Amino acid sequence: MFNRVYVYNETSKTTQNNVAFNIHPYNKGKLTMLEISIRTRAKYDSLFIKGFGIQPTNREVFVDTKIKEIQQAENTSNTVLLLKPKNNTIYDEEETFELTFLFIIASLGSFYSAAAGAYTLLFGSSKLLPWGLTQKYMCCLNLRKNFEIEMATHYVSKAGIPFADNPCELPKGATIEDRVLILESVLRKYYLDTDFFAELNYIVQQNQKYKKKFNIK
Incomplete structure (x- = not known):
């Protein structure tokens, strides 16, 4: 069972990534060869993070394993476990989505709501709350x-x-x-x-x- 993996990226930095839950059973008394390959998957917490160009923080590593068992001699009871990298390539998967018209409208609406809320908090609303924080406490x-x-x-x-x-x-x-x-x-x-x-x-x-x-x- 693999718990973590270290990945070297193009900037020569080493990053430690947790590996998804995985179990690889094998039989005793045989030569078992595990061909492994590393696959990373990045997910965004929300579509707005991707829309604003922020890198995903939810990243997980998967170890894809192909098990091959080779029969040994009959009088041999030893179990041999051989780990063999399938290749030197790390497959990166990143969540994608289409930039649709509805997403643009929703983003603009969210931005307007946030801006209006901040303005009301600082300067108040002329019809509902004439005084904001700036008028009450700051200036x-x-x-x-x-x-x-x-x-x-x-x-x-x-x-x-x-x-x-x-x-x-x-x-x-x-x-x-x-x-x-x-x-x-x-x-x-x-x-x-x-x-x-x-x-x-x-x-x-x-x-x-x-x-x-x-x-x-």
């Missing part, structure tokens, strides 16, 4: 403070602070309508894409004009 602290002051000027009113003050305990003179207007303004500017609602409002107005023009009830 732009003065700009953030000025922005907070501007936010307080526009959105802190007699109706209270949105999402912070209890709407059931409004100050004297404040109405729930004032609170709703502030919430709509904050959501429209920083969190929600309201273009669809604007288009929906335009369609409703056009329908009302059409009904009024043709006197449709």
Whole structure:
């Protein structure tokens, strides 16, 4: 049973490779000749590693063996084991795949997702998470403070602070309508894409004009 093999490559460096599980039984009392040849197989952990030109790290060596038994003399009980290299060639096998259109689209999508995720983490998302790591901890602290002051000027009113003050305990003179207007303004500017609602409002107005023009009830 072979456990490991040393391979000399073209750069005169020796690399140790583990050999795949192998067992070669033989009969006693005979001359057994094992012709061996070395075969290496390289696999990629994922298709993206191959697509980006990274060398595979999952490499395994196989020992291909051809067993020949030669009958010895009848009065001889010794067992002779002869190892003979089949040739001096090492066969390299490397996993391949076709660079298809779907693989290109998937690679671009993965790259875009990774880039978008990194950008959101560092700089935030204007509609979901306005502040990223750079604004919170690393830089732009003065700009953030000025922005907070501007936010307080526009959105802190007699109706209270949105999402912070209890709407059931409004100050004297404040109405729930004032609170709703502030919430709509904050959501429209920083969190929600309201273009669809604007288009929906335009369609409703056009329908009302059409009904009024043709006197449709």
